Every structure is written in structure tokens, then in C-alpha cells.
Amino acid sequence: MQIVKDYGPITGESIAEKLNLTRATLRPDLAILTMAGYLEARPRVGYFYTGKTGTQLFADKIKKLKVEDYQSIPVVVNENVSVYDAIVTMFLEDVGTLFVVDEESLLAGVLSRKDLLRASIGKQELTAIPVNIIMTRMPNIAVCYKDDPLIEVAERLIEKQIDAMPVVRKTEKGYEVIGRITKTNMTKAFVSLAKDDV
Amino acid sequence: MQIVKDYGPITGESIAEKLNLTRATLRPDLAILTMAGYLEARPRVGYFYTGKTGTQLFADKIKKLKVEDYQSIPVVVNENVSVYDAIVTMFLEDVGTLFVVDEESLLAGVLSRKDLLRASIGKQELTAIPVNIIMTRMPNIAVCYKDDPLIEVAERLIEKQIDAMPVVRKTEKGYEVIGRITKTNMTKAFVSLAKDDV
Numbered sequence: 001m002q003i004v005k006d007y008g009p010i011t012g013e014s015i016a017e018k019l020n021l022t023r024a025t026l027r028p029d030l031a032i033l034t035m036a037g038y039l040e041a042r043p044r045v046g047y048f049y050t051g052k053t054g055t056q057l058f059a060d061k062i063k064k065l066k067v068e069d070y071q072s073i074p075v076v077v078n079e080n081v082s083v084y085d086a087i088v089t090m091f092l093e094d095v096g097t098l099f100v101v102d103e104e105s106l107l108a109g110v111l112s113r114k115d116l117l118r119a120s121i122g123k124q125e126l127t128a129i130p131v132n133i134i135m136t137r138m139p140n141i142a143v144c145y146k147d148d149p150l151i152e153v154a155e156r157l158i159e160k161q162i163d164a165m166p167v168v169r170k171t172e173k174g175y176e177v178i179g180r181i182t183k184t185n186m187t188k189a190f191v192s193l194a195k196d197d198v
Numbered sequence: 199m200q201i202v203k204d205y206g207p208i209t210g211e212s213i214a215e216k217l218n219l220t221r222a223t224l225r226p227d228l229a230i231l232t233m234a235g236y237l238e239a240r241p242r243v244g245y246f247y248t249g250k251t252g253t254q255l256f257a258d259k260i261k262k263l264k265v266e267d268y269q270s271i272p273v274v275v276n277e278n279v280s281v282y283d284a285i286v287t288m289f290l291e292d293v294g295t296l297f298v299v300d301e302e303s304l305l306a307g308v309l310s311r312k313d314l315l316r317a318s319i320g321k322q323e324l325t326a327i328p329v330n331i332i333m334t335r336m337p338n339i340a341v342c343y344k345d346d347p348l349i350e351v352a353e354r355l356i357e358k359q360i361d362a363m364p365v366v367r368k369t370e371k372g373y374e375v376i377g378r379i380t381k382t383n384m385t386k387a388f389v390s391l392a393k394d395d396v
Contacts, residue, residue, distance in 0.1 A: 002227075029200075058256040062392040087319055091312075094359075113311040114289075120318035121285055151392045154385050163294075163381075183361075183381035187352050190388040194260040194349045 001049065004039055008048035015047065062193065067153055068146035070189050071167050071179035076101045079108050083119050083134060084126035086111055096184075097164035099177050100135050106174035107143070107166055109135030143168045143175060154186045199247065202237055206246035213245065260391065265351055266344035268387050269365050269377035274299045277306050281317050281332060282324035284309055294382075295362035297375050298333050304372035305341070305364060307333030341366045341373060352384045 003015050012030055016023045030047065033039045037057040039047045052060070075093045077086050079100050086098055090113065100109035111131055119134045120126060144153045144165050153165060167179030201213050210228055214221045228245065231237045235255040237245045250258070273291045275284050277298050284296055288311065298307035309329055317332045318324060342351045342363050351363060365377030 059392050062388075084319065087315060091316070096311075096361075113294075113315055117285060117311055117315050117318060118289070120315060121282065121324065126319065151389060154389050158382065158385055158389065161292075183385045184356065186388050187356055187381045187384040190260075190384050190391070191349060191352050191356065193388070193391065194257050 001033065001038060004047050005049045009042065009046040010048075011046040063149055063151055065150040065189060066146065067144055067148045067150055067167055067179070067181050070150055070185040071146065071181045072185060074099050074166060074177045074180040076105075076177055077111075077131060078103075079132040079135075080130050082127045083116065083129045083131055086131045087116050087120070087126070090116065095180070096182065097180065098131075099166050099180070100131055101177065102174075104173060105176065106171075107138065107141065107168060107177050108132065109137045110141050110164075110166065111135050112163060138174075141166070144181060145169075146179065150181075150186070150189055153181055154189075157183060157186070199231065199236060202245050203247045207240065207244040208246075209244040261347055261349055263348040263387060264344065265342055265346045265348055265365055265377070265379050268348055268383040269344065269379045270383060272297055272364060272375045272378040274303075274375055275309075275329060276301075277330040277333075278328050280325045281314065281327045281329055284329045285314050285318065285324070288314065293378070294380065295378065296329075297364050297378070298329055299375065300372075302371060303374065304369075305336065305339065305366060305375050306330065307335045308339050308362075308364065309333050310361060336372075339364070342379060343367075344377065348379075348384070348387060351379055352387075355379075355381060355384070 003018055004010060012026060013023055016026045019026065034041050037050060037052055037060065040050050041047050075089065075095045076099045077089055079102055090098055096113050098111040099107060100111060102108040109132060115134055119129065142156060142160050142162065142165050144167055146167055157165060164180055164182040166177045167181055168175035169178050201216055202208060210224060211221055214224045217224065228237065232239050235248060235250055235258065238248050239245050273287065273293045274297045275287055277300055288296055294311050296309040297305060298309060300306040307330060313332055317327065340354060340358050340360065340363050342365055344365055355363060362378055362380040364375045365379055366373035367376050
């Protein structure tokens with residue numbers, strides 16, 4: 001690594017010469033350093049030093065985690081169900097956020113525990129109010145895609161102070177809900193990093 | 199590193215000899231490899247190879263994060279306040295979990311949004327029920343300490359399916375609540391890892 005730092009870009013042959021080693025002896029070491037990301041190899045140019053520390057390389061690895069690696073199954077309700085039924089669904093399914101869909105099964109709104117709690121201390125009869133009166137609706141819904149970097153979605157959850165986001169697929173008519181990503185999923189990702197599980 | 203792998207434990211002097219280098223030339227390299235955790239140095243024994251990869255070393259680093267590095271300020275209510283007032287406090291303070299304390303300011307219970315939502319769809323008058331009727335109470339409360347490894351608390355939040363835990367100080371009479379650790383804090387820790395911020 002010191003030789004590559006000092007003389008890079010440098011060919012494997014020249015490195016071997018400086019170390020008084022054969023190219024063949026050196027090859028596995030160069031392969032490991034390249035795989036680990038400390039060195040980069042370019043055809044017809046040679047090896048150069050990436051300048052990355054072990055920690056930076058690990059940060060790069062975290063950035064490669066995708067939403068689809070950690071997402072959960074979404075729980076949806078129709079926009080005409082009552083607030084009372086939505087609360088019951090939330091308890092039965094044991095989730096913190098429900099997604100509301102229209103008659104074409106496209107994303108129409110989001111209901112958090114906070115939204116439902118706010119409605120429940122109001123004076124209205126919960127069985128008489130449809131969820132589309134109290135839900136957060138498009139275009140005010142933060143959505144994400146299964147290929148999004150997990151870490152970016154984590155940052156958006158924090159920034160927007162929300163617990164969950166629908167994972168969607170864009171169609172001509174609107175968004176189909178294909179998943180749910182929450183702070184619980186982020187906590188699991190954090191744990192799996194420490195277990196060297198990613 | 200290959201020399202230490204093959205011959206360790208081995209003194210710096212012997213390594214230098216094998217490389218045809220002076221001890222002085224080698225010293226900074228050995229210092230870096232030791233600091234990074236790849237090698238370990240024992241007085242009067244020499245260097246040996248720890249067998250840890252960059253990823254394992256990063257996992258070790260995560261395991262050193264403490265609760266106190268990420269905890270938030272706790273929001274507490276007295277055990278005699280009504281469920282209605284607790285809900286209002288939850289909205290005013292914008293938290294997902296309240297801690298309930300007794301007349302000596304010791305931890306008596308925990309109130310999640312889920313607990314409050316469940317109570318709010320009941321038939322009772324929310325201003326007439328004290329929180330100690332519906333709260334999760336000692337000894338069923340999961341608590342943690344400011345020196346606990348963050349990652350262990352993250353695992354317990356997932357295992358117990360709760361959003362938050364009180365950070366406590368143990369006294370002769372009971373637990374004083376000194377902090378709050380939540381899945382939001384865990385999400386922030388996850389983000390800070392990717393930013394190489396720990």
C-alpha cells in the first residue's frame with residue numbers, strides 16, 4: 001500500500017519488482033486490497049490508492065443497503081372505512097402506520113397512530129367519520145422506492161418526523177403500495193450492522 | 199501482517215529483521231496496524247494477529263456506542279393525571295412515549311401511543327380515568343442505563359416490540375428517570391454510522 005501511495009498508478013509488475021517478489025506471489029495480496037477497496041485497479045494503468053479508511057469503506061457498504069432488503073409488508077385500508085375500523089385494523093395487524101388506498105388500489109393517504117389518537121379525542125363519533133377526512137393525503141405523502149438507499153430513507157424519516165413511509169411502484173395512474181419501511185426496520189438494520197450481517 | 203500471521207507473537211525487532219528494515223522505519227506501520235485493531239501488541243511478548251477483518255473492527259466500534267451518546271430528554275407525567283391530559287401532553291411535547299412517576303418522582307409506569315389509543319376507543323370518559331389504570335407498570339417495564347451498549351438496547355426494543363425505553367438511575371427507593379431512548383434515536387445512530395460520524 002505504501003508503494004502504491006508513493007508511486008501509483010503503478011502496475012503489479014513494478015510493485016513486485018520493488019518488493020523483490022514475483023508477480024504471482026504478490027497477486028493474492030493485491031486482489032485482497034482491491035476487493036477491500038483500499039486500492040483500485042484500472043486496466044492498462046495499474047493500481048492506485050483510493051485514500052479510503054476502513055471506516056469509510058464500511059460507510060460505503062452501508063450506503064449500498066436498499067429499502068427492499070429491510071422493508072415490511074404494507075397494511076392498507078380503503079378510504080371509505082371509518083376511523084374506528086382503521087384503529088381496530090391497526091391493533092389487529094399490530095402496525096404503527098396504515099396506508100389508505102382508493103377504489104383503484106392506488107395510494108390516497110397515510111394514517112399514523114398520532115392521526116388516529118388526535119381524531120379519537122375529538123367530539124365526533126369514530127364509527128361515523130371516514131378515514132379520508134383525517135388522513136395525510138397526496139401530494140403531502142413522503143414515498144420511497146424499493147431501490148432507494150436505505151440510509152437516505154432513514155434520513156428522510158428523521159427530517160420529516162414520521163415513523164414510516166410507503167414503498168411504492170409508480171404507474172400511469174398513481175402509486176401502487178408494495179411495502180412499508182419504518183423506524184423499526186431502521187433499528188433492525190442498525191443491529192444487523194453490529195452483527196456483521198449485511 | 200503476513201509475517202505476524204505466520205510467526206506471531208513476534209517482536210518488532212524480529213519483524214524488522216525479516217523485512218530488512220530498521221525498527222524505526224517499521225514503527226509507524228506497526229502503530230497504525232495496532233491502532234486499527236488488525237494487530238495487538240503485548241509487552242515482552244510481541245505482536246500477534248487479531249484475526250479481525252475491517253468489518254469486524256467496525257462492528258466492534260458500533261458495540262462501543264453507549265445509550266448516553268444518543269438518548270433524548272424524557273417526558274414524564276404524574277400517575278394521577280387523567281388519560282386525556284396525558285394525550286394532550288404527548289401532543290404538546292411531540293413524543294411517542296410518556297413515563298409515569300409517583301409522588302417521589304420514581305418510575306411507576308410507561309404510556310405508549312398504543313396504550314392511549316386503546317383507552318381512547320373505550321367507552322369511558324378520558325378526563326375521568328387516571329393514567330395509572332391503563333399504564334404498563336413496574337415490574338413489567340423494560341429499563342436501561344446510560345452506560346448500556348446502544349446496540350443491546352436496540353435489540354431489546356425489537357424483541358419486546360416497544361418504541362422506547364426509559365433511561366434510569368437506580369436508587370434505594372426505585373428508579374429515577376434520566377432519559378428516553380427510542381427507535382428514532384436508533385435510526386439517527388444508523389444514519390450517523392453511514393456519515394462516519396461516530
